[in-house]
Amino acid sequence: MTALFRRVDETGRRGVRLVVDGYEVTALEGDTVLTALLTNGSRLRRNEFDGKPRAGFCLMGACQECWVWTESGEELRACSTDVRDGMRLVTKEVPWLTR
Amino acid sequence: MADPVIVVGAGPAGTRAAQRLVQAGLRPVVVDENERQGGQIYRRQSENFSRPAEKLYGAEAARARALHTDFEALRPHIDYRPGTMVWGVAEEGLLTVRDRAVATLPFSAIIIASGATDRIMPVPGWTLPGVYSLGASQIALKAQACAVGGAPVFMGTGPLLYLVAWQYLRAGVKPAAVLDTNSLATRLRGLRGMMTRARVLAHGVRYMAELIRAGVPLHTGITPARIEGREDGVTAIVWQDARGRLRRTACDAVATGFGLRAETQLADLLKCDFVFDRRFTQWRPRVDPDGRASRANVYLAGDGVLLRGADAAETAGRLAACALLQDRALPVGTDEIADLRGILATMDRFAEGIASAFPWPAHMAAALPDDTVVCRCENVTAGDIRHAATALDSPEINRAKALTRPGMGRCQGRMCGLAAAEILAAARGVPVEQVGRIRTAAPLKPLPLDCTVTP
Ligand SMILES: Cc1cc2nc3c(=O)[nH]c(=O)nc-3n(C[C@H](O)[C@H](O)[C@H](O)COP(=O)(O)OP(=O)(O)OC[C@H]3O[C@@H](n4cnc5c(N)ncnc54)[C@H](O)[C@@H]3O)c2cc1C
Ligand code: FES
Numbered sequence: 001m002t003a004l005f006r007r008v009d010e011t012g013r014r015g016v017r018l019v020v021d022g023y024e025v026t027a028l029e030g031d032t033v034l035t036a037l038l039t040n041g042s043r044l045r046r047n048e049f050d051g052k053p054r055a056g057f058c059l060m061g062a063c064q065e066c067w068v069w070t071e072s073g074e075e076l077r078a079c080s081t082d083v084r085d086g087m088r089l090v091t092k093e094v095p096w097l098t099r
Numbered sequence: 100m101a102d103p104v105i106v107v108g109a110g111p112a113g114t115r116a117a118q119r120l121v122q123a124g125l126r127p128v129v130v131d132e133n134e135r136q137g138g139q140i141y142r143r144q145s146e147n148f149s150r151p152a153e154k155l156y157g158a159e160a161a162r163a164r165a166l167h168t169d170f171e172a173l174r175p176h177i178d179y180r181p182g183t184m185v186w187g188v189a190e191e192g193l194l195t196v197r198d199r200a201v202a203t204l205p206f207s208a209i210i211i212a213s214g215a216t217d218r219i220m221p222v223p224g225w226t227l228p229g230v231y232s233l234g235a236s237q238i239a240l241k242a243q244a245c246a247v248g249g250a251p252v253f254m255g256t257g258p259l260l261y262l263v264a265w266q267y268l269r270a271g272v273k274p275a276a277v278l279d280t281n282s283l284a285t286r287l288r289g290l291r292g293m294m295t296r297a298r299v300l301a302h303g304v305r306y307m308a309e310l311i312r313a314g315v316p317l318h319t320g321i322t323p324a325r326i327e328g329r330e331d332g333v334t335a336i337v338w339q340d341a342r343g344r345l346r347r348t349a350c351d352a353v354a355t356g357f358g359l360r361a362e363t364q365l366a367d368l369l370k371c372d373f374v375f376d377r378r379f380t381q382w383r384p385r386v387d388p389d390g391r392a393s394r395a396n397v398y399l400a401g402d403g404v405l406l407r408g409a410d411a412a413e414t415a416g417r418l419a420a421c422a423l424l425q426d427r428a429l430p431v432g433t434d435e436i437a438d439l440r441g442i443l444a445t446m447d448r449f450a451e452g453i454a455s456a457f458p459w460p461a462h463m464a465a466a467l468p469d470d471t472v473v474c475r476c477e478n479v480t481a482g483d484i485r486h487a488a489t490a491l492d493s494p495e496i497n498r499a500k501a502l503t504r505p506g507m508g509r510c511q512g513r514m515c516g517l518a519a520a521e522i523l524a525a526a527r528g529v530p531v532e533q534v535g536r537i538r539t540a541a542p543l544k545p546l547p548l549d550c551t552v553t554p
Contacts, residue, residue, distance in 0.1 A: 002331050004229055004352070008270045010148045010244035030145035035243045042228045042331040049478040053330050055228035057475065057514065059235035060139070061132060061184075062216045062362075064509035064545055065475060075547060080132070082145070 004055055005038040016085040019071075021092055027083050034059065034066050034078035036087075043091050044068050044078055102207040103128045103178065104423065105193060107185050107365060110138015111409050112401025112416035113212035114170050119420035121176045123429050128204060129177050130195060132184040136170045139214055139234065139402075140409045143167065144242050155241055157266070158302050159409070166413070187541030188368040196546055202553045208396035210419050211365050212412070213403035217356035218381075219514050220255070220463055221481070223471045224326030225355070229333035232514075233356030237263045240270055248352025250275040252336050254323055257358040257457040258303050264315065265306035274315050275350040278338055280357070280460045282320035292452020295445050316348075322463065326353055357459055359406050360517060366404075367539035369397055375532035378454050379406050380461065381517060382536040388440060390419030391426075398423055406454075411446035414439050464518045465525030473522065474515045476508020481522050488526035495535045496520050509545050512537040 013028040018036060027036030034056050037044055043053035044066050056066035059079045066078040071088040104120060106113045109131035120127045135143040141163040144150065156163040180197065187194035192205035217232040224230070231239075231247050233255060239245045246267060252275050253264040264274045293300045310317060320341035327335045327347075337347045358379075366384035367373070372393035374385045383404055390398045400419040401412035418439040424431045467473070469482030487499040496519065500512075512519065516537045524531040 004332055005239065005243075005245040005247060006249055006272075008240070008244055008246050008272060009150060009154075010144075012149075013147055030147045032243065035239070035245055039245065047226070047475075047478065052226065053228050054226065054475075057230070057235060058216060058232045059238040060216065061544065062510060062513045063232075063475065067509075067545075074549070080134075082134075 002042050003039050004042045005035060007039060016083055018083065018085070018087040018089060020089050029083075031083045032079055033068060033076055033081045033083050033087070033089070036083040037068070037078060037089065037091065041091070045091055102192070102205040104208045104210065105130060105204060105206040106210045106212060107131075107193075108138065108212035108214055108401070108403065109133070109136040109170065109179075109181075110212060110214050110401060110412065111141065111166060112214075112403070112412035112419075113138070113210070114166055114173075115413045115416035116210045116212060116398075116400055116420040117177055118169060118173055119417045120423070121173055123420075123424050123431075127177055127210075128180060128206070130180045130183045130185055130193075130204070132182070134182045136179075136181070137163070137167060138412075141166050142238065142241050144244070148244065150244065157269075162409070184544060185365060186543045186546060188365075194541070196550060199547045199550050200553050201546070201550045208398070208423055209369070210390075210398045210400060210416075210423065211403055212399075212401045212416055212419075213362040213365060215359035215361050215402035215406060216513055218358045218360040218459060218517055219355065220357050220460065221467060221471055221473045221515065221518050222254075222323045222326060222355070223468060224328065224333075225353075226472050226475055226478075227326060227328040227333055228331065229328060229352045230326055231352065231354050233259055233263055233354045236352070236354035237266065240266055246270065246272040246352075247354060248272075248333070248350065250350050251352040251354055252276045252278060252348055252350040253354050254278040254321075254336060254338070255356045256281045256460070257356065258453060259356060259358075261303060261306045261310065263354065264310055268310060268313055268315065273313060274310070276316045276318065276348045277310060278321045278323070278336070278348075279317070279319045279457075280321055280323070280463065281457050282341060285458065286319075286456045289452040289454070289456025292448050292450075293456060295448045295452065299449070358454070358457060359402060360513070361406060362403050362513075364511070364539040364543050366392060366397065366399060368541060368543070369394060371397055373536065376405075378451055380459050380531065382532075387422075388443075389422035389436065390415060391422050396426075405450070407443070407446045407450040408453075411443060411450070414442045414446065418443065459517075461521045461525075461531065464521035467518075467522065473519055474504065474508055474512075476510055477504050479504050479515075479519075484519055484522045485526045488523050493523070494527060494533075496523055497535060497538055499523050499534075500537060511539065511543065
């Protein structure tokens with residue numbers, strides 16, 4: 001999958017591992033969940049109304065287009081949540097699409 | 100003990116307001132949704148990042164450092180609540196949420212310094228992954244050391260368009276183009292106002308010159324047609340040049356913004372009066388020259404009420420605090436107030452210069468194709484809004500919202516509200532102020548479903 005974001009600096013930070021849609025990916029300590037997902041892929045969620053992929057828009061907590069689900073059903077606003085080692089996130093199998 | 104003064108926002112305006120209150124012996128509560136102080140322009144990176152201030156803030160490094168260190172010095176004298184969002188207002192105080200815990204904060208007075216967001220004009224294709232607000236593209240770089248793409252196009256208007264494109268260039272990411280909807284002739288109209296702050300103007304000119312020298316195409320007087328791409332990202336932007344020719348620029352990201360939009364919802368929940376500000380073509384809370392709102396004990400400062408930029412925000416924050424002290428009959432020098440008003444008068448002229456140099460292209464909203472998504476949250480299209488305007492005979496934005504839902508989604512119209520109002524106004528053939536503004540409802544932003552309530 002293509003990555004939307006590219007790192008331009010600060011790449012010497014410690015790595016963290018997370019599981020996204022069942023696959024293990026790595027990110028860096030100090031990343032937001034949004035950065036972690038978009039340096040590894042091109043989607044955060046699917047829109048409830050048309051099912052198309054969305055990847056956030058404002059990065060400042062205003063547009064609410066970056067809410068992602070954890071495997072245990074918790075919702076996180078990806079642009080304002082720091083990534084944690086061992087997080088398990090879902091960007092495709094979301095309740096409103098499979099219900 | 101009397102209830103405290105609450106300052107909402109720890110950007111330039113909120114920080115200087117809190118500082119002035121502390122100087123007068125008060126101990127304000129400072130609430131900010133961000134985990135780190137600094138606001139938008141002086142946004143901080145995570146603690147484990149190491150880039151120096153010069154790299155992050157460029158020409159504003161000294162001001163950024165001053166705002167950060169002054170805030171750290173305030174910490175023992177304030178009740179600082181980072182990571183805390185104000186989402187509503189109740190009889191007893193402000194409703195807040197932090198880490199899924201809801202609380203009520205009583206207050207005797209409030210200074211709102213809530214800043215701004217990008218002002219957004221929809222364009223066909225703007226819901227594709229890889230299209231970001233201009234501010235978002237800057238936040239990615241500043242706070243996360245990431246670029247939103249390898250060959251981004253910066254499209255919209257305003258001084259930030261060139262600033263952020265230049266910041267990308269400096270970070271080693273060459274923009275594929277900078278596309279400005281305003282012409283050079285329009286820009287010259289604002290020159291006189293902008294001359295009031297020659298240093299700031301000179302920076303802007305330098306950014307453009309360096310972009311040109313690096314071979315970045317800068318086009319003015321353009322009209323965006325559409326953004327093209329696939330499910331996994333943007334591939335091109337199609338636009339009309341000043342002579343009306345359709346052109347395509349290949350790119351892997353688009354950052355778009357048309358100046359700023361004041362974040363005014365809290366004043367609305369507090370039932371403050373609003374006025375339509377013709378200079379910035381948007382509604383805002385009515386304030387006196389020192390920042391007093393129409394309601395007693397409510398003050399506003401910074402870009403959350405008047406879009407005058409970061410330096411003005413610092414001055415206005417201090418001035419709003421002075422107004423509060425004055426209203427409580429606490430000692431404030433009249434010289435101090437006169438000085439601050441004087442500084443703001445210059446900032447006003449400069450802001451008016453910027454606003455007339457880079458006007459909001461309202462006519463583009465009116466010309467959007469019917470199938471363009473306007474509300475990203477719920478995919479309401481320009482055609483849906485026009486249908487509300489005409490067939491459903493909705494004369495006003497809240498009626499249109501009830502009928503077709505623009506601004507009903509999770510962002511409460513932060514992204515689409517201004518454009519939706521322009522589309523409605525154009526379809527009704529009335530000036531935009533006549534269609535009103537989207538009424539605010541609590542919660543200002545969605546709350547996690549599993550919140551707990553703390554007393
Ligand atoms: C994304 C973005 C980037 C910008 N970059 C630049 C730049 O590079 N150069 C420049 O000259 N100008 C820039 N500006 C303009 C700049 O925002 C302002 O001039 C300056 O930051 C205004 O200061 P302020 O204190 O009024 O607001 P801000 O700095 O925006 O601070 C407002 C603070 O209030 C907090 N807040 C708002 N609502 C709530 C709430 N309900 N609950 C809790 N906290 C809340 C926010 O989290 C924020 O920290 C930018 C604007 C934006 C939107
Ligand atoms: S990207 Fe807009 S709220 Fe997170």
